[in-house]
Amino acid sequence: xxxxxxxxxxxxxxxxxxxxxxxxxxxxxxxxxxxxxxxxxxxxxxxxxxxxxxxxxxxxxxxxxxxxxxxxxxxxxxxxxxxxxxxxxxxxxxxxxxxxxxxxxxxxxxxxxxxxxxxxxxxxxxxxxxxxxxxxxxxxxxxxxxxxxxxxxxxxxxxxxxxxxxxxxxxxxxxxxxxxxxxxxxxxxxxxxxxxxxxxxxxxxxxxxxxxxxxxxxxxxxxxxxxxxxxxxxxxxxxxxxxxxxxxxxxxxxxxxxxxxxxxxxxxxxxxxxxxxxxxxxxxxxxxxxxxxxxxxxxxxxxxxxxxxxxxxxxxxxxxxxxxxxxxxxxxxxxxxxxx
Amino acid sequence: xxxxxxxxxxxxxxxxxxxxxxxxxxxxxxxxxxxxxxxxxxxxxxxxxxxxxxxxxxxxxxxxxxxxxxxxxxxxxxxxxxxxxxxxxxxxxxxxxxxxxxxxxxxxxxxxxxxxxxxxxxxxxxxxxxxxxxxxxxxxxxxxxxxxxxxxxxxxxxxxxxxxxxxxxxxxxxxxxxxxxxxxxxxxxxxxxxxxxxxxxxxxxxxxxxxxxxxxxxxxxxxxxxxxxxxxxxxxxxxxxxxxxxxxxxxxxxxxxxxxxxxxxxxxxxxxxxxxxxxxxxxxxxxxxxxxxxxxxxxxxxxxxxxxxxxxxxxxxx
Numbered sequence: 110x111x112x113x114x115x116x117x118x119x120x121x122x123x124x125x126x127x128x129x130x131x132x133x134x135x136x137x138x139x140x141x142x143x144x145x146x147x148x149x150x151x152x153x154x155x156x157x158x159x160x161x162x163x164x165x166x167x168x169x170x171x172x173x174x175x176x177x178x179x180x181x182x183x184x185x186x187x188x189x190x191x192x193x194x195x196x197x198x199x200x201x202x203x204x205x206x207x208x209x210x211x212x213x214x215x216x217x218x219x220x221x222x223x224x225x226x227x228x229x230x231x232x233x234x235x236x237x238x239x240x241x242x243x244x245x246x247x248x249x250x251x252x253x254x255x256x257x258x259x260x261x262x263x264x265x266x267x268x269x270x271x272x273x274x275x276x277x278x279x280x281x282x283x284x285x286x287x288x289x290x291x292x293x294x295x296x297x298x299x300x301x302x303x304x305x306x307x308x309x310x311x312x313x314x315x316x317x318x319x320x321x322x323x324x325x326x327x328x329x330x331x332x333x334x335x336x337x338x339x340x341x342x343x344x345x346x347x348x349x350x351x352x353x354x355x356x357x358x359x360x361x362x363x364x365x366x367x368x369x370x371x372x373x374x375x376x377x378x379x380x381x382x383x384x385x386x387x388x389x390x391x392x393x394x395x396x397x398x399x400x401x402x403x404x405x406x407x408x409x410x411x412x413x414x415x416x417x418x419x420x421x422x423x424x425x426x427x428x429x430x431x432x433x434x435x436x437x438x439x440x441x442x443x444x445x446x447x448x449x
Numbered sequence: 450x451x452x453x454x455x456x457x458x459x460x461x462x463x464x465x466x467x468x469x470x471x472x473x474x475x476x477x478x479x480x481x482x483x484x485x486x487x488x489x490x491x492x493x494x495x496x497x498x499x500x501x502x503x504x505x506x507x508x509x510x511x512x513x514x515x516x517x518x519x520x521x522x523x524x525x526x527x528x529x530x531x532x533x534x535x536x537x538x539x540x541x542x543x544x545x546x547x548x549x550x551x552x553x554x555x556x557x558x559x560x561x562x563x564x565x566x567x568x569x570x571x572x573x574x575x576x577x578x579x580x581x582x583x584x585x586x587x588x589x590x591x592x593x594x595x596x597x598x599x600x601x602x603x604x605x606x607x608x609x610x611x612x613x614x615x616x617x618x619x620x621x622x623x624x625x626x627x628x629x630x631x632x633x634x635x636x637x638x639x640x641x642x643x644x645x646x647x648x649x650x651x652x653x654x655x656x657x658x659x660x661x662x663x664x665x666x667x668x669x670x671x672x673x674x675x676x677x678x679x680x681x682x683x684x685x686x687x688x689x690x691x692x693x694x695x696x697x698x699x700x701x702x703x704x705x706x707x708x709x710x711x712x713x714x715x716x717x718x719x720x721x722x723x724x725x726x727x728x729x730x731x732x733x734x735x736x737x738x739x740x741x742x743x744x745x746x747x748x749x750x751x752x753x754x755x756x757x758x759x760x761x762x763x764x765x766x767x
Binding site: 215242244245250253254285287293294295296297298299328330331332334344346379380381382383384385387388389390391392393394395409412413414415416417 | 530532534588595752
């Protein structure tokens with residue numbers, strides 16, 4: 110038999126990148142946009158994508174690339190080229206090792222506003238919900254090296270929901286980003302803290318949405334250097350009593366009312382200040398209410414330590430010009446393996 | 450050219466090559482990420498998640514009786530549960546009969562040894578990933594390379610010692626007594642630190658570093674050990690955790706977990722900790738030409754006490 114079809118399935122696109130876990134290494138991968146295939150939209154969209162693995166030698170697909178079959182504007186005529194050529198768009202990225210990143214080319218920033226939330230100006234091809242690491246952020250060096258989840262993404266910029274930068278002395282005027290993985294090699298993972306309120310139950314904001322990793326009842330351990338002000342919470346362990354995907358926050362049972370105010374160090378002092386403030390998983394404390402019969406503090410998919418990202422997998426970039434399609438598109442995919 | 454002489458020009462060697470009597474070594478990286486973890490075992494037939502529980506100590510506040518006869522308020526005992534999911538990993542090698550027929554070596558034996566090495570290497574990397582993903586690290590700032598984090602320094606190491614001691618962590622390695630040997634010095638009882646081989650030049654420059662050769666005794670030391678600084682003994686591996694482009698200036702950041710007793714756990718599945726197997730040709734191939742070797746193991750991993758593990762993010766200078 111010349112090849113094996115490893116696996117295949119379909120999904121309805123939400124317009125963002127999709128990871129396809131593969132039970133074995135793959136040599137060929139194909140996607141078909143079932144929704145767009147019979148249509149002739151303007152502008153034309155990608156209806157089929159192909160990826161070739163390393164067994165194809167010089168013909169192998171580069172990271173974030175692949176062959177795209179694209180309808181030309183308003184007709185059924187097909188244009189076949191690669192994702193990287195003509196009007197470049199994101200394609201396939203095959204990941205075999207962990208920790209890992211998907212497409213990680215450095216991309217220049219022109220500005221980050223000192224606002225709450227902060228807004229980044231940058232020509233980009235990122236997708237909604239992507240994680241990016243910022244560095245060399247001139248004027249805002251205190252966040253250089255942190256990973257942020259991005260939202261309200263357009264081709265010219267996006268919002269950092271997890272960064273309340275109104276208290277910063279100045280906006281950033283330059284810098285770089287690299288897209289990184291949304292999952293660490295092992296979950297639950299440590300997260301970067303960007304804000305802690307002074308309250309009877311402290312509300313802790315992180316640079317990414319914490320809800321994929323933490324649930325009510327989980328315990329978290331704080332590491333907050335004195336350079337961030339609220340040194341009293343450093344090395345304390347708290348139990349999560351609420352989580353918010355909209356605000357990127359968790360609320361913990363730690364009374365921070367009398368603590369020193371949490372604040373990032375200044376940009377000027379950052380090269381010599383201890384960075385960063387983080388929290389890490391410290392177990393769970395399950396509770397059970399005998400009156401309501403409700404048990405809290407546990408989710409089998411999140412709470413136990415487990416591999417954050419299965420490998421190998423294929424990352425399909427999202428969008429009308431990419432293999433994962435635009436929101437609402439039905440995408441069929443199949444992975445193959447050569448036997449010789 | 451001389452004529453009439455039988456030489457290798459007119460009579461070439463019958464065999465173009467010969468094998469040396471011994472195979473060369475197969476490269477293997479230092480395995481440093483497992484030996485400091487507690488080993489637990491999971492029973493079969495009761496699920497894939499292992500729970501490790503700890504009762505937290507009681508508060509020492511109050512407690513004095515004033516003679517009024519009123520009992521002190523009871524304290525609710527807190528139990529912390531640490532859970533870990535069992536995962537299974539496997540590797541296989543399929544061998545065509547012509548390889549076993551023509552190869553000089555006993556390839557099935559050699560390939561089995563390779564699979565055994567894979568088992569240990571994969572396990573090491575999985576434990577490394579746990580430390581890299583699920584622990585809070587502090588950026589080193591005591592160095593002079595101008596980046597954030599900086600290269601490692603004595604002040605940074607002392608800061609981690611302060612954190613661990615402040616959280617009542619226990620050291621893992623016993624001290625090495627002084628001896629009457631020139632150029633040696635004793636080591637204190639120590640926590641473990643795991644670092645990349647990329648930063649060994651910087652380690653040599655840390656104030657107060659005691660390189661391994663300067664320990665008073667060498668018996669029982671692991672080959673992976675590199676040096677001792679303050680209350681930490683450093684073990685190095687080329688596969689230790691590092692993150693490309695993650696510093697303030699976009700340089701590689703090296704993650705150094707530093708921990709004491711019972712900070713992490715490795716859980717093995719009973720009767721499934723490491724399996725090496727062979728499938729004969731009549732099973733693997735319809736014409737009985739291919740056989741198969743495989744290795745499997747099951748592992749779960751967890752940080753069991755965040756108070757007793759910390760660490761540094763560093764960049765390199767030298």
